[in-house]
Amino acid sequence: MATATMTAKKEKSVLWDWLTTVDHKKLAILYLVAGTLFFVKAGVMALFIRIQLMIPENDFMTGQVFNELITMHGTIMLFLAVTPLIFGFMNFAIPLQIGARDVAFPFINALGFWIFFFGGLLLSVSWFFGGAPDAGWTAYVPLSTREFAGSGMDFYALGLQVSGFGTLISAINFIVTIINMRAPGMTMMRMPLFCWTGLVTSILIVFAFTPLAAGLALLMLDRIFSGQFFLPDMGGNAILWAHIFWIFGHPEVYILVLPAFGIISEVVPAFSHKRLFGYTAMVFATIVIAFLSFMVWVHHMFTIGIGPITNSVFALATMTIAVPTGIKIFNWLFTMWGGKLVFNTAMLCAASFVPTFVLGGITGVMLSMAPVDYLYHDTYFVVAHFHYIIVGGIVFGLLAGLYYWYPKMFGHKLNETLGKIMFWSLYIGFHLTFFIQHILGLIGMQRRVYTYLGGQGFDMMNLVSSIGSFVMGAAIVVLVINIVYSAYTSERITVRDPWDARTLEWSTPTPIPEYNFAQTPQVRSLDPWFYEKVHGDGTMKPAEPMGDIHMPNGSILPFMIGLGLFIWGFGMIMLNMDNPIIPPAIVIGVGFVITFGMMVLHSKEDHGYHIPVDEVKKIEKGVG
Amino acid sequence: MADHIDVAQGLPANPEKATLEGKNKFLGMWVFLGGETVMFATFFGTFLGLRKGTVGGPTAEDLFSLPLVFIMTMILLTSSLTSVLGILAMKRNNFKTLRTCMLLTVLLGFGFVGFEVYEFYHYYHEGLGYTTSAFASSFYTLVGLHGCHVLFGLGWIITLLARYWNAGGVTLANAPKFYSASLYWHFIDVVWVFIFTVVYLLSVGGA
Amino acid sequence: MSDEMSKPFPKSAMTEDERYELKRETRIQVISFAFMIGLTIMSFLSVSTETIVTGFAIPFILLLGAVQFFLQLFYFMHLKDKDHGWPNTFFTTGLVLMTPMLIALILLLGVTKW
Numbered sequence: 001m002a003t004a005t006m007t008a009k010k011e012k013s014v015l016w017d018w019l020t021t022v023d024h025k026k027l028a029i030l031y032l033v034a035g036t037l038f039f040v041k042a043g044v045m046a047l048f049i050r051i052q053l054m055i056p057e058n059d060f061m062t063g064q065v066f067n068e069l070i071t072m073h074g075t076i077m078l079f080l081a082v083t084p085l086i087f088g089f090m091n092f093a094i095p096l097q098i099g100a101r102d103v104a105f106p107f108i109n110a111l112g113f114w115i116f117f118f119g120g121l122l123l124s125v126s127w128f129f130g131g132a133p134d135a136g137w138t139a140y141v142p143l144s145t146r147e148f149a150g151s152g153m154d155f156y157a158l159g160l161q162v163s164g165f166g167t168l169i170s171a172i173n174f175i176v177t178i179i180n181m182r183a184p185g186m187t188m189m190r191m192p193l194f195c196w197t198g199l200v201t202s203i204l205i206v207f208a209f210t211p212l213a214a215g216l217a218l219l220m221l222d223r224i225f226s227g228q229f230f231l232p233d234m235g236g237n238a239i240l241w242a243h244i245f246w247i248f249g250h251p252e253v254y255i256l257v258l259p260a261f262g263i264i265s266e267v268v269p270a271f272s273h274k275r276l277f278g279y280t281a282m283v284f285a286t287i288v289i290a291f292l293s294f295m296v297w298v299h300h301m302f303t304i305g306i307g308p309i310t311n312s313v314f315a316l317a318t319m320t321i322a323v324p325t326g327i328k329i330f331n332w333l334f335t336m337w338g339g340k341l342v343f344n345t346a347m348l349c350a351a352s353f354v355p356t357f358v359l360g361g362i363t364g365v366m367l368s369m370a371p372v373d374y375l376y377h378d379t380y381f382v383v384a385h386f387h388y389i390i391v392g393g394i395v396f397g398l399l400a401g402l403y404y405w406y407p408k409m410f411g412h413k414l415n416e417t418l419g420k421i422m423f424w425s426l427y428i429g430f431h432l433t434f435f436i437q438h439i440l441g442l443i444g445m446q447r448r449v450y451t452y453l454g455g456q457g458f459d460m461m462n463l464v465s466s467i468g469s470f471v472m473g474a475a476i477v478v479l480v481i482n483i484v485y486s487a488y489t490s491e492r493i494t495v496r497d498p499w500d501a502r503t504l505e506w507s508t509p510t511p512i513p514e515y516n517f518a519q520t521p522q523v524r525s526l527d528p529w530f531y532e533k534v535h536g537d538g539t540m541k542p543a544e545p546m547g548d549i550h551m552p553n554g555s556i557l558p559f560m561i562g563l564g565l566f567i568w569g570f571g572m573i574m575l576n577m578d579n580p581i582i583p584p585a586i587v588i589g590v591g592f593v594i595t596f597g598m599m600v601l602h603s604k605e606d607h608g609y610h611i612p613v614d615e616v617k618k619i620e621k622g623v624g
Numbered sequence: 625m626a627d628h629i630d631v632a633q634g635l636p637a638n639p640e641k642a643t644l645e646g647k648n649k650f651l652g653m654w655v656f657l658g659g660e661t662v663m664f665a666t667f668f669g670t671f672l673g674l675r676k677g678t679v680g681g682p683t684a685e686d687l688f689s690l691p692l693v694f695i696m697t698m699i700l701l702t703s704s705l706t707s708v709l710g711i712l713a714m715k716r717n718n719f720k721t722l723r724t725c726m727l728l729t730v731l732l733g734f735g736f737v738g739f740e741v742y743e744f745y746h747y748y749h750e751g752l753g754y755t756t757s758a759f760a761s762s763f764y765t766l767v768g769l770h771g772c773h774v775l776f777g778l779g780w781i782i783t784l785l786a787r788y789w790n791a792g793g794v795t796l797a798n799a800p801k802f803y804s805a806s807l808y809w810h811f812i813d814v815v816w817v818f819i820f821t822v823v824y825l826l827s828v829g830g831a
Numbered sequence: 832m833s834d835e836m837s838k839p840f841p842k843s844a845m846t847e848d849e850r851y852e853l854k855r856e857t858r859i860q861v862i863s864f865a866f867m868i869g870l871t872i873m874s875f876l877s878v879s880t881e882t883i884v885t886g887f888a889i890p891f892i893l894l895l896g897a898v899q900f901f902l903q904l905f906y907f908m909h910l911k912d913k914d915h916g917w918p919n920t921f922f923t924t925g926l927v928l929m930t931p932m933l934i935a936l937i938l939l940l941g942v943t944k945w
């Protein structure tokens with residue numbers, strides 16, 4: 001076999017290695033780190049918001065700053081914190097769970113990360129150029145148009161455009177990976193549920209981020225080139241934005257929550273020591289939820305006044321989502337029923353997810369009744385609803401995933417005592433913060449107001465809510481301490497399967513060699529690793545003989561393309577600046593040339609390299 | 625990935641899908657096009673929702689000249705045919721024909737872009753600026769976005785042609801690339817079918 | 832192996848059957864192209880001549896557009912082929928999901944102004 005192509009692996013510096021990596025396991029860590037940084041940033045903003053609202057008529061900050069903070073908090077949390085955290089786990093677990101050596105497009109995978117990252121950076125630098133976006137994460141027109149919003153909205157439109165493109169191509173990569181790269185015997189209906197939800201989420205991204213791209217393009221054209229889409233005087237229509245935004249926006253909430261469902265469906269069976277109850281029903285519930293999520297967007301627009309027929313149709317469609325969601329809830333409960341339950345931190349997070357999510361779902365159904373939504377809409381009741389789902393559901397799901405996969409990713413477990421302290425303080429803090437907001441909303445406190453008058457019955461509840469948020473903040477600090485503490489003191493893990501789990505990723509050695517599987521495994525059943533432990537000899541049967549392993553080469557081009565798009569986006573924003581110093585056209589041109597120049601460079605063929613079979617054997621002996 | 629590729633045995637019947645890389649590219653391209661459909665649908669929806677919003681400016685009936693659109697349609701349809709013929713030649717291991725067909729596609733594509741630029745220039749001088757009305761903005765945005773797709777497709781095919789002009793033949797590495805580019809090109813053509821029907825004919829037809 | 836990826840092939844490995852199939856395929860493509868040209872001419876004519884009433888011409892050109900759309904997808908882009916199950920799924924999903932959205936934008940913005 002062609003020995004000439006076995007490029008000797010040069011020793012690379014650590015930084016260069018991370019900038020050029022196309023290994024899905026390393027990209028997973030990059031996603032987790034970037035997502036955590038954005039998460040902490042947006043979390044601090046949330047604390048500032050709660051400080052402002054702690055007492056009536058507070059003057060901790062101005063209304064303008066308050067608006068900028070709520071906008072950035074929501075935008076960052078959804079697009080730049082939770083999405084990459086989800087992608088981090090998907091990147092790490094999906095190839096391992098389907099028995100693949102890598103993703104379908106390693107280069108695109110890296111490209112997706114860097115484009116997302118630079119898009120997030122573009123949004124974040126807005127603070128230094130005339131203030132952050134201030135029209136809410138929904139960016140409703142006319143508030144966000146050239147007439148009313150400052151330069152922050154330019155950063156919103158272009159930053160999200162760039163980072164959204166990164167998210168889109170990563171999703172395509174996941175879809176193709178899951179469909180084409182499965183190991184022999186790993187049929188669709190034998191895939192772990194996390195792969196299923198990953199697949200469905202990626203499909204949702206492909207069909208929801210594209211309308212968002214269109215909407216953001218319209219907003220950008222409005223702001224920079226004076227497009228007339230939203231101005232009634234010019235024949236435009238302000239409702240257009242709301243439609244496009246929510247055509248994207250409702251699927252988006254399921255994009256975020258489905259992978260959390262997936263994580264729960266991995267963690268609950270693992271620590272109940274039982275197979276997932278109703279696997280097939282779970283798969284179909286996932287698909288039905290995904291389909292319905294495209295048919296309900298008008299429930300965010302009930303009070304706009306689109307008319308009774310439209311409102312009724314969409315109210316009904318919204319309520320039906322509760323059915324597949326209910327199926328899922330019962331399946332998790334039945335999985336735990338009669339199992340040998342182990343309540344470590346991962347399982348605590350996963351188990352507490354279920355009741356919290358039910359509460360969020362119930363308020364969802366309440367909101368879906370159009371007539372009463374006139375009462376709830378734009379009050380703290382809605383804020384409580386989506387935080388029950390996003391924090392109580394998604395964040396707890398992500399934490400469960402973190403504690404569950406941590407030993408496989410980093411070679412040691414997180415400390416359990418600190419973990420439990422984190423869990424309980426987060427859980428209590430969360431309910432303290434958000435439960436009371438239901439009531440605040442019902443007695444009439446609007447959302448997105450930067451202060452309120454005393455003596456309306458809001459004072460005490462707002463104080464309680466703010467105290468709760470500090471408790472949550474403390475819990476996150478405990479998590480960070482735990483990560484550092486465990487890195488120094490936790491015992492190294494050398495076994496493959498520290499949790500006695502069920503799916504394929506636990507059949508790989510710890511730490512995982514860069515090629516994942518020396519021999520592609522032969523899958524014989526659902527929960528293949530568990531099957532081999534019970535019915536086989538406890539090792540996966542190989543589907544192929546030992547041989548040279550083909551690996552892709554790293555590349556700096558993804559980083560450069562991301563940088564190019566950043567420069568291009570910044571140039572576009574400069575078109576609106578009063579004193580841009582450098583002519584914007586030059587900046588745009590430079591970004592354009594970098595982006596497309598790198599793409600042309602990429603068209604050069606690069607077939608990667610081979611790890612010779614002897615070396616594979618050596619590595620396997622080392623880790624075995 | 626297929627472990628041994630024996631070149632002497634000859635080019636497989638479907639070279640674009642003979643390797644795992646090829647299969648991945650093929651599926652990835654289709655998923656991408658599925659997403660593009662929804663994005664274009666959003667712009668179509670915007671245009672259809674706003675097309676009556678001319679606020680006293682020029683209307684579609686005043687402006688659109690069907691003969692020009694007809695010529696553009698014919699050019700783009702033909703370019704789609706040449707790329708089909710190119711791909712069929714590729715399957716027969718006939719690299720020269722593939723090259724020629726793709727070159728023809730590129731030339732036709734430039735012809736199309738030329739007409740489009742002329743068209744926009746013409747409308748602009750008839751008084752339809754980008755900011756004249758919601759109709760103007762949404763029309764230029766939709767058709768212009770399609771034009772940008774044509775340009776991107778041209779850049780793509782030209783890059784491939786330049787990279788492989790002297791490759792000496794169809795290989796398992798370049799076949800999937802040509803195939804993806806031609807899929808993309810067809811997609812542009814498909815979108816145009818809707819543009820000429822919904823944007824031009826519908827407006828001129830008085831609906 | 833990697834080197835072989837960039838090596839041209841001396842000949843084609845197609846069997847006689849496959850060769851015949853490809854010939855047939857070529858013929859079908861050219862015929863469907865001619866058919867599409869015909870459809871296009873028909874729709875342009877039905878709008879530009881005064882003889883056909885608008886009430887008929889509009890649905891007619893929409894129908895022709897739809898027919899041409901399917902021809903393009905299924906023949907030029909090969910969606911009709913057997914090994915196109917997944918592509919078919921994705922493209923159809925896209926079409927299904929965009930339908931309510933198009934209807935909403937056309938009816939709620941274009942027809943009745945809300």
Ligand code: HEM
Pocket residue numbers: 138252253254256257299300318319321322325360361362363364365367368369373376377378382385386389390
């Ligand atoms: C049973 C399922 C659900 C139903 C029936 C439901 C229903 C609703 C309704 C009707 C609203 C609009 C309230 C208003 O503005 O008056 C709403 C808002 C919202 N929902 Fe849900 N929802 C459900 C699940 C979810 C999930 C899973 C998520 C997130 C992962 C989510 C996140 C949100 C967000 C972020 C908003 C507020 C958007 C904003 O105005 O900023 N919902 N939900």
Ligand SMILES: [Cu+2]
Pocket residue numbers: 249250253296297299300
């Ligand atoms: Cu919703």
